[in-house]
Amino acid sequence: MHTLRRFSARLEPAALFFAIVFFAFSMTPSLLPRAWYLQGVATGISVATGYGLGCLIVWIGHACGIRPAWSDVSKRYGWWALAGTAIVVIPLFLILGSWWQQIVRKLVEVEYEGGGRLLYVAVLLVALVVAVLLLFIARGLRWCARSLATLCTRFVPVPIAKGIGVAVVAVLTLFLLNGAVNNVLIAAIASSSELADKGSHPGVEQPSAPENSGSEESYEDWDSLGMEGRRFVSSGPTAEEIENFTGTAALTPIRAYVGAADADSIDEAADRVVAELERTGAFDRAVLAVATTTGRGWVNESVAGPLEYMYGGDTAIASMQYSFLPSPIAFLADRDSPREAGRALFERVYDAVQELPEESRPKLVTFGESLGAYGGQDAFGGARDMAARTDGALWVGNPNFTKQWSEITADRDAGSREILPVVDDGRYVRFAGRPDELEIGTPWSEPRLVYWQHASDPITWWSPNLVLHQPDWLREERGIDVDPGVRWFPFVTFWQTTFDMVFSTDVPQGYGHNYGEDSVDLWAEILQPEGWTESDTERLREIIAR
Structure with missing residues (x-):
């Protein structure tokens, strides 16, 4: 007392x-x-x-x-x-x-x-x-x-002594915190994550189709793919499932993937992905997609699968793992690896495609979600470079620190909102939280580049600047999934958004950082497959939502 x-x-x-x-x-x-x-x-x-x-x-x-x-x-x-x-x-x-x-x-x-x-x-x-x-x-x-x-004060005047005291304590505190986090906590998480990466999700089995990495015919050992890689190569639709959807003969989609366990470097992993693409005949497919993963190698099946259904399995998806760290930890502690991986993989695949006769090249598209979107865009100097070297792109749930996303958003047309920017009247680049928001009443040229972001996604809107700076998305009209009563308060909004990120995926599809079957509509708009109809979109949405 x-x-x-x-x-x-x-x-x-x-x-x-x-x-x-x-x-x-x-x-x-x-x-x-x-x-x-x-x-x-x-x-x-x-x-x-x-x-x-x-x-x-x-x-x-x-x-x-x-x-x-x-x-x-x-x-x-x-x-x-x-x-x-x-x-x-x-x-x-x-x-x-x-x-x-x-x-x-x-x-x-x-x-x-x-x-x-x-x-x-x-x-x-x-x-x-x-x-x-x-x-x-x-x-x-x-x-x-x-x-x-x-x-x-025994050696210097009082004002100087006070300054020294504050400065030394501040420096030592930051040094100790940084050392504790980077040298102890991150190292411990990395070690345990690498061990956990050797396990597998329930129900995941080694693929028998030679078109998938990790199969008996693959250059990549099944156990080397990592937990998320094994799930990715074994979870895509089969030729039979695609045939049931299209009513016509289908191919087995190609999924080329390299894990981080056996690769000595990111560059080596990218070279091995290209070797897998060559082994499987991926460069002869109609569509070749480069997917940059999140921290431990995850690819959103809801974004990958629709491509394979839309083109009757005549597709190949190239991806690789670059870290053992879970995404939230990689989000804070390792922002270099996603960029290096995104750049290395796209450049290797792009160079291989350019060596083909122009009339024989597949459509080259790229996509990524969260850290995958952040890393994947580092292969490009901006929207024009992206439009020049791809046939379409879908970037999902971009973190606020993504350079290309930030620059494109900042250069939006006057009067458009930060949550739904309009860039050059929507000529190539469009933003959407819902599929119907892609339609802005102006012509949309090809290739088409889409940034998919929910107004309620804290991953997209979190920034250290929230501490003292009111962002445009809290000055303008709120999104339909955000309470109009949300206001910016110095310091407080930063912590609110920080804690919103913790359960940002624990909400239904279409909100927060949970991106699902809307990808069907978006890919259909980006690639406009021949003969594709709105009825096809609705049927495929039902399949992806299962």
Whole structure:
């Protein structure tokens, strides 16, 4: 009890007011519904941030000589006013937060969370624990800085000593955190992920068709493909399944894949993919697709499969694994490998295609999702280069740090929204969250390049700039799957979007970072297969959605 009194006595009233304001901000809606415990953590971080900001403002005021001499009566009234504000604001925004979350759930078709309002009492408890923990850490760092400054005053003036104390503690903290994350945590995850990569998903079996890597005829050993690679080469539609859909004779689609286990480098892996393409006769197929994977080598079957059905199996898809890290970890710790892999694989395949007689070349298309979209686009200098060297592209759920996506979005036509940019009147490049958004009333030339992004996808909209910068997508009209009440608040929106990413795929297809059967419509618009009809699109959507 004595420790609690000492702790509360040292709290800054003005900073507590900012903490309450940031508490209210943190309960406002964001892109996706959040689990109550994530809401608690986000709220706790926001409360601590608000308190820290309030302390900074008070410190600046004191440094400028602003030190009001409050009487004991004024202080008492101030504390009562602060307590009254907390008593009103905290319960009110807990209730509003629960209500807003249910609105967001309806927008993205997620079932109602039972006991939602009662769980928000737990949100408050988690938030308090997180905020107090962060405050203790901040005070510990401040004590270290002050102790070091006191020591330095023996040798240098006080202002310089204080600067040294703060700088040294800051540098050491960053050094320790970076070392702990990169040298210990990431290394441990990489090691365990490499071990897990030797396993297989339930029901995955070695393919018997020679058209697939990992088969008996393949240059690539089945066990070397990695967990996601084995699933990819064994999960595509068979010639029989395609024939049942088209009603005509079909070929077995080619899926060429190389895992990271046996390749000494990304360049070597890319060369081996081309060797697999040559072995299977992929360069004689009607369509050849280059797919850049996510962290551990995943390719979205809902994006790959429609191509194979549309062309009666007369297709080949080339892909490879470049990392053992799960996508969320690779998202944070390894942004070089996806770019190197995307560039190396496309360049090797492109060069091989260019060696063929022009009249014998397959349609060359490219696609990728998330880190795959980020890495795959690094093979191109921009949209014009993409249009010059491919026959179509589908980039899905691009991370906000994707260079080409960012540049194309920034150069959008005046008056178009950031969530649905219009570029050069939609001549080659088009953006869509839903298939019908591809139609913008202007001619669409070939090749066609599509950026598929949901307005509610936090992977696309998350950026460190959210800390202090309001993005255009929060200035303009919201997407149909985003609550119109979503607002930008400094610091708070960054943490909200950060925690939205955690369960960004745990929503139905068409929302968040879950991209599914809409790919059928998009590929049909991009490639316009001969004889393809709207009825074919609807039938294929049903197959892909299973």
